[in-house]
Amino acid sequence: MGFSANNVRGLILALSSSAFIGTSFIIKKKGLMKAGASGVGASAGGHSYLKEPMWWAGMITMVAGEIANFVAYAYAPAVLVTPLGALSIIVSEILAHFVLKERLHIFGVVGIVLCVIGSVGVVIHAPQERTINSVKLLWHLALQPGFIIYFFVVLVSIVILVFWVAPQYGTTNILVYIAVCSLAGSLTVMGVKAVGIALKLSFGGKNQFKFYQTWIFVLLVIGCVLVQMNYLNKALDTFNINIVSPVYYVAFTCLTIVASMIMLKDWDHATSSQIIGAITGFITILCGTFLLHRIKDTEKTPVQGTPCRSPEVNTGSARGSRTTEVNASDSGSFRTPDVNSDIAISVSAPEIHTDNTEGGSRTSEGNTVNARVSNSTEADV
16 A cells, blocks of 8 residues: 555554544543542542543543544545554553543453454454445435344443443443443444535535435534443443543444445455454454453452451360450451460450459550450459
């Protein structure tokens, strides 16, 4: 593929888009953190971030990146523009390390690399999209049985995730929020494509906004973007950005290709090498996503040094039975029995001075001593 003047323009726009979008993740994350510190966070269903200027700065940055990405498709083919979207992940990773002080495990890095390689492989092996030169043609394709089924499957999936799955597992499983964003995003792309064609033809003298189909696509875009924005904010406010960014990119890219394949039927004339390459890419993506998800689970594992309680030890003697309880903790508290009777002493202090006289116990000032005396024999203590 030669690099014409249009390809160079598309390349520059795509690189700019990745820089803007990658940066927007960090700015929005900072805004969400500030909003969560002063009000109800997005992960808890709050919308205090709407009053946070930094969050709006992140949104403006993201919109600028999306506009640059949209215009890039007008100059360069998708096979060049789409894979460059993975660069936004690299930008967000670098900025997250220096700005948010977020550390990513080495296996997480491997997972990100696998996700990026798999996504690029899927995009490269995807067939070229068909040319659409009118909104009515796109509307006709949207009414085909295959895409209608896909549309309702996506709609029902979003409803189930939002109302049943997210309230229980949204804050513990990153795939819940990301699935909502990606499913809605696949429909957003189809709507944006229709609106983009309408604008292009309208500027060329053929007004497309006089057709009701155009306005249906506009409403679809607005609704899906609002859903994406809301649940992407929840994901950013709940999980590490180093995990959210690549997983969202992977899921969004894959579902967008699926939607385009069903609606535009680009795969009807795909070659065997394209099909094999796409399948290999999907397998690579799944491996990377699994690694990232396992790393998230590993971060929740308790660290060494967690206080623990030893099992109760029962011992017996000729004079009777006694119970010994040992409770190891950071404060150094312990319980120990007297030799002749069941005297259990619980001490929480660094230095202990104890005298057992007439069944009593005496400690140094400032220490707390609880003595429990239970005679197990008739002998005097």
